[in-house]
Amino acid sequence: MQDPRLRLLSVALLSLAAFASTAGAAAALVWWLLFTPRMKSLPRPGVLLPLVAMIAATALVSSWGGGAGLSYLFRMTVILLLAAWAYAETEDGEMLAVAVWALGNRVGFEAGLVAEMGISGLSVLRQEIEQVRTAIALKGIRPGVRSVVPLAVTLIVTQIRRADEIARLLVVRGYTIGGRICPRFRADPLDVPAAIMAVIPALLSTLPLRDVFILVG
Amino acid sequence: MDLVFSRDSFTLRGSGIFGEGVHLVSGPVGSGKSTLALLLAGLLRPESGTVRRHGVLSADLLLQFPEHHITCPTVAGEAASWGLVPEDALALAELSGRADDDPFHLSRGELKRLTLACTLLKNPDLLLLDEPFSSLDCTTKRKACGMLEERDAGITIVFSHERAVLPRVDAIWEMEGGVLAARGSVPDAIPSWRHAPPYLRYALEQGARPVNIRLSDAREALCRIRG
Numbered sequence: 001m002q003d004p005r006l007r008l009l010s011v012a013l014l015s016l017a018a019f020a021s022t023a024g025a026a027a028a029l030v031w032w033l034l035f036t037p038r039m040k041s042l043p044r045p046g047v048l049l050p051l052v053a054m055i056a057a058t059a060l061v062s063s064w065g066g067g068a069g070l071s072y073l074f075r076m077t078v079i080l081l082l083a084a085w086a087y088a089e090t091e092d093g094e095m096l097a098v099a100v101w102a103l104g105n106r107v108g109f110e111a112g113l114v115a116e117m118g119i120s121g122l123s124v125l126r127q128e129i130e131q132v133r134t135a136i137a138l139k140g141i142r143p144g145v146r147s148v149v150p151l152a153v154t155l156i157v158t159q160i161r162r163a164d165e166i167a168r169l170l171v172v173r174g175y176t177i178g179g180r181i182c183p184r185f186r187a188d189p190l191d192v193p194a195a196i197m198a199v200i201p202a203l204l205s206t207l208p209l210r211d212v213f214i215l216v217g
Numbered sequence: 218m219d220l221v222f223s224r225d226s227f228t229l230r231g232s233g234i235f236g237e238g239v240h241l242v243s244g245p246v247g248s249g250k251s252t253l254a255l256l257l258a259g260l261l262r263p264e265s266g267t268v269r270r271h272g273v274l275s276a277d278l279l280l281q282f283p284e285h286h287i288t289c290p291t292v293a294g295e296a297a298s299w300g301l302v303p304e305d306a307l308a309l310a311e312l313s314g315r316a317d318d319d320p321f322h323l324s325r326g327e328l329k330r331l332t333l334a335c336t337l338l339k340n341p342d343l344l345l346l347d348e349p350f351s352s353l354d355c356t357t358k359r360k361a362c363g364m365l366e367e368r369d370a371g372i373t374i375v376f377s378h379e380r381a382v383l384p385r386v387d388a389i390w391e392m393e394g395g396v397l398a399a400r401g402s403v404p405d406a407i408p409s410w411r412h413a414p415p416y417l418r419y420a421l422e423q424g425a426r427p428v429n430i431r432l433s434d435a436r437e438a439l440c441r442i443r444g
Contacts, residue, residue, distance in 0.1 A: 131285040132288060134260055135285060135286050136288055138258070138277065138286070139298050139299055139300070140300065141288065147288070150289050151288055153290050154287055154290065157319070157321060161321060
């Protein structure tokens, strides 16, 4: 999907559908299978598996407490697949362009700039995690619970410091509020049908299934 | 070592043997020195070929950017994370009063001093130093050179584009465009060293033959021919 406006809309609708109900999540999964490059859009196992493990752990705790753990695992995994696809498809400047298109050069520019900084922060964070992995390998530290806390503190401090540096840099360059860009979007012939189809899971998640289908039994 | 490594459009090729002593791998920025250091440290895998180690039981790499080494929220903790007694490392790095500080609050030069002190104190059989002199002032560079020269055993490989303050070395290598070339043992290698510092070039042009690559060696060689 090339048009970032339709991609963002589709992801929002499908994520809401997947979050709202298992049926919505199942429909969103079908959409993901039909309209995305599927496995090609997933990050490498070293990134994906820990995220799935975190969701599974929460689902397990939920099940223990009598909650719908399996449903939670399925719904969150579908949201993760959608997020991975959206992240893989997003190109630099797209969020800024969409925000300016939707909300104008003042509020839209601000919101878009924050979104761009957030997305670029993700890739920086990934690099920093790699650097920390290199550092602990060099120091011969065994990865474990005791080493995770100082590493997490280091990563958080680095992110806060980077955000502060970027803010100062913007001030130094004379940035106050808003900006002007002329957003242009590319589109694929399949973009509109895919976005329309994304409405179906959203509808399915809001309607009680018994009202739609005649259930026997 | 005999290897080929590729990433995007960059290809690194190198072969040779690093024996005991201090080796200088020089070359311009972006020529592949850091990549070679990572390959020799085993942190990158070559596309083809291999790095074989003989008699090397321990190895350490000083990364080019000292902040990439940080894994602890205090300076003392950072030194301890190298498996060292923090007081020793902090004393060598001249940071004794900064034990409880956040390592990110140190200047880059101070942080470089800390990481350099930690790698030198660990004294591994194979010591790889990627740009050990960057971010250091001249006095600290000279001190660092002195500490390198004091290492009396093991293999030390210095990857640097530094051309002003250098340690006494045993062999010179050059990286250019991703290709590693052995210039040979010092002093015979000095005339063929393409990235030689200006003071060495001047000494050679004057007909002097420095015994090593330091400024003092060039000066002594010039004094010898001028009487």
